[in-house]
Amino acid sequence: MKRNTTDKHKKKSWLLILLFIALGLFICWLIMLLFWSYFFSASSEDTIRWEKPIRKIAEMAPESIQNWDMLNLEDEESEESSDSRKTERAEVMLSDGRGLTPTMNELLADHPFDKEKFNARFQSMRRPVVPPKDLPHSTFGKKVAYVYHSHSRESFLPYFPETDDPKDAVHESRNITQVGKMLERALENRGIGTLVDTSDIIQELDQKGLDFSASYQVTEEHIRTARSANKKLTLFLDIHRDSLRKNATTKTIQGQSFAQVFFVVGTSHESFKSNLAFTEEVNRRLDASYPGLSKGIFQKDSSQGNGVYNQDVSPTAVLIEVGGVDSTLEEMRRTTEVLADALSESYWHKEE
Template identity: 40%
Template sequence: MQNEKDLFETIKDTYPQNPSKDFIVSTEMKLRQKARSMNRKGMIKRITAISSGALLFVATLSWLFFFSGQEVMTEVQSNIGNQPFASAVEEQDPEVFIYHSHNTESFIPELNETDPRKAFSDSKNVTLVGKEFSEKLKEHHINTILDDSDISKILEERGLSFKDSYVVSREKLQEALTEYESIKMVFDIHRDSQKRSDTTINIDGKDYAKIAFVVSTTSNNYDQNREFATRLHDKLEELYPGLSRGVFKKGENPQNTYNQHLQNNSVLLEIGGVENTLEETFRTTDVFAKIVKEVIEKEK
């Protein structure tokens, strides 16, 4: 009967040692998520020496080898409860919620349009900025919920006006917060109406869309949200001076808290302006995702 060492050598000879990067990252995250889940639920039990050896053996194989072929994949899936390999990050509890109260806000350079007042689109709009931000956060192993609901269409269907946008988007946020207690940060992403000179900065020869952090003064979470926005601003200024336009306080409409009363660490982001390009906003969200990762890790 083969021992573990002999079996390990047999498999080494059978399968090429060229695992894909995605498989390695996925496996690492699965193991880490499982460990966190076991610890959180208090289900960690004493493991015998034999079980420990078996688990280590399976983990080592997962890291070293990329199994190809339907037959092998079927066997592996049956060993993990017939569940197909899914995104490891998406198996984590979500920590960030991204949504767009004004989802049709767009950018002149992306449209056949010159009038800033008409920079709106049903498809090429600020939701693409949120999507890019979400994807970058996931690359940093931060599970994120992206709500790209067509708020504009819902308003039309209900016979509501543009000023009711936050009423509708609030419903989406409330649903997420009810379902996922793990959410730590909430970002409502917009684009500003300011001119390009106010919303753009050149860093190392490339143009970036600036970020403005907006906090409601009428929210009962104002102090916490202002501190959160300031922390993000300071970190951004430390690493990318000038990329942040600063933290802005708004409270002219007491009835509109930008939904920031629902959750601490909530902030409205103005990423770029009407004259920026999507590419410029993407550069910024890629950078900002790193900032968010640092802030989350510091809080753990």
């Protein structure tokens, strides 16, 4: 009898131990459930809070383009950092908006380049063009926008494995013209028929015995040839990348990096005020939904650079700097989508 009683006590003890273990596990599970519920709720509120301003400009874009994991509009830079950037920008703008003017030898140099990495990134970001019938607005096959690159060999240091020198970031084909292709596709997906000119302007300069300062002269010839072949072209976008480093050309928005933009309007021609008005409209739309992404509009006369930048060809012609020497293709892709929203809405608003 005594042994049976002892066995019963042992069984009760084990049952109590198991009960306490089960109770402990249940409490741990409950704490984790409450924690994740709170975390998910906070994340959802964040998404809802920013969804409205983000889509304000993008509402005309196809649904496939709108579904973006964007954007937190917090500006993390200090006032001191902001002031230093303004000073740096003012110094750069005293030249041609590009920093130090490169020599032709520097522009024609061949530096080791990671083509596989660049090509893989670029191909992975290609989007199908949305048919005109599926768009709220469309030019229905008519090409009205012309994207080109006066400084065509501007490339990006992340794809040069053996250098960190900004002057070495030049390439004959893997360069800013690829960003032009991104913008072309983004505009097409917003109903704006677009041509992109990927000509190697630097090679043309070399063949003609001209130096870098004649870039706009060469692209003017391309513009006039394109316009003579297509009278519908009205929107002219000269796309560049800045020569400043990453801290002055990148904006972090909701944990993702975007290439910042700024606009250059030449004031050394009679009709520049029309170009300025259009550019202000585009910039306003960017600022409305993506504060800090645009660094603003720089008006430049012939004492500060070219002064015209071929913008006398149309009231809707503008030079746009996208990103900088340290930008990645992913950053450029995000920004070209945002920029295409602002450009297309400004274009359709003008048409109406």
